[in-house]
Amino acid sequence: MTDPDDATPTDVADAAASAEPPEPPDAAVTEPIAVERDQPQGDEVGQDDVEVEGPRRRERRERAERRAAQARATAIEEARREAKRRASGRIANEPKPVARGVVRGLKMLLATVLLVIVGVGLALVLYFTPAMAARNIVVTGTGTVTREEVLDAAQVRIGTPLLQINTNQVADRVAAIRRVASARVQRQYPSALRITIVERVPVAVKDFPDGPHLFDRDGVDFATGPPPPALPYLDVADPGPTDPTTKAALQVLLALRPEVAGQVGRIAAPSLASITLTLGDGRVVIWGTTDRTDEKAEKLAALLTQPGKVYDVSSPDLPTVK
Numbered sequence: 001m002t003d004p005d006d007a008t009p010t011d012v013a014d015a016a017a018s019a020e021p022p023e024p025p026d027a028a029v030t031e032p033i034a035v036e037r038d039q040p041q042g043d044e045v046g047q048d049d050v051e052v053e054g055p056r057r058r059e060r061r062e063r064a065e066r067r068a069a070q071a072r073a074t075a076i077e078e079a080r081r082e083a084k085r086r087a088s089g090r091i092a093n094e095p096k097p098v099a100r101g102v103v104r105g106l107k108m109l110l111a112t113v114l115l116v117i118v119g120v121g122l123a124l125v126l127y128f129t130p131a132m133a134a135r136n137i138v139v140t141g142t143g144t145v146t147r148e149e150v151l152d153a154a155q156v157r158i159g160t161p162l163l164q165i166n167t168n169q170v171a172d173r174v175a176a177i178r179r180v181a182s183a184r185v186q187r188q189y190p191s192a193l194r195i196t197i198v199e200r201v202p203v204a205v206k207d208f209p210d211g212p213h214l215f216d217r218d219g220v221d222f223a224t225g226p227p228p229p230a231l232p233y234l235d236v237a238d239p240g241p242t243d244p245t246t247k248a249a250l251q252v253l254l255a256l257r258p259e260v261a262g263q264v265g266r267i268a269a270p271s272l273a274s275i276t277l278t279l280g281d282g283r284v285v286i287w288g289t290t291d292r293t294d295e296k297a298e299k300l301a302a303l304l305t306q307p308g309k310v311y312d313v314s315s316p317d318l319p320t321v322k
Contacts, residue, residue: 133159134193141197144223145179150195153177154185162187170195178222202227203253204234204267215239217254219246230280232261235268245269248290252277255293257301288314 134156139147153174156165167185174183174195184196202214205227214223215234219241232253236245249269253261266278277285285300296313303311308321 130159130161132163132190133161134165135159135191136193138188138192138194139197140194141199143199145177145197145199149177150174150197154195156193162189162191162193165193181216202231203250205231206234206236206239213239215246215250217250219243219250230262232264233266235266235270237270244272248272248275251290252287252293255297257297260297260301260304263304283308284310286310286312286314292316 135158137151137154137156137158139150142150153176154170155173156170165185165187167187170185171183174180174185174197177197179199180197181200182198186194186196188194200214200216200220200222202223203217204215205212206215207213208224211224212227213221214225214227214231215221219239221239234246234249236243236249239246241247246269249267252275253264253267256264263279263281264277265280267275268278269275273289275287275289277287279285283304287296295316299313299316299319300311303313303319303321306321310322312320312322
């Protein structure tokens, strides 16, 4: 005998359907005899209408209830079977839809790859073909140095693709010219190369057995030949860009005011503490060390307005004139 609690919804629906009484034959259906009575008043009428239910209405209600119960049982059974199939792994995992961000990222990646390919292809074309070649070399900043000297040092052949020209190496070769202080090389597309130089400017001169040597503000000996007029003579033992006395003497010379620097005929630095200046008219300036150089230059400009032969600014707090 089956326990009622163990019965499935389907069994319950089937039992309910089997227990349905057969419909009586048409001959057995009898119409209720109408009995006249006093009509009830008010609430009594409504209550009687609710309580009275004919056989057909009851049958329709019962059939509707049985169909609803059967539908609920079917739904429950389908849910149970679906849960069982899911538990047993019969349902394959549905593919996840691709996110919009992933699609956008793939499009951007594809566009970037295409741009890189186009850029590399264009660079290769420009590098290996004369589409953008050096057909003209422009040289600026020349004075004492000639254009031919710059071109010979640059060693750039006309028609060389601009991308094949190493501008740093060209600049180094041009800067190796003694009179050139610095050089800059630029590509000017589509077909020009510009070389800009800065020449060295002499600030002092010193005699050597092969003739006068010119020195720039950095102490570089960059030329041999006649010095410009009124160029002061540099009196140091071993002039050069790394010599301390040379650096000290040039530091003092460059700190002087223009009207004073034009009067200097010789600057001597036998040591770092005994720098002296000799003016063109024979007057002597005792400078001392390079300490407080700018202050000494201002005091000297004022002292030179006074008559004297020796001007001592080694102590700028107590300058003297003799």
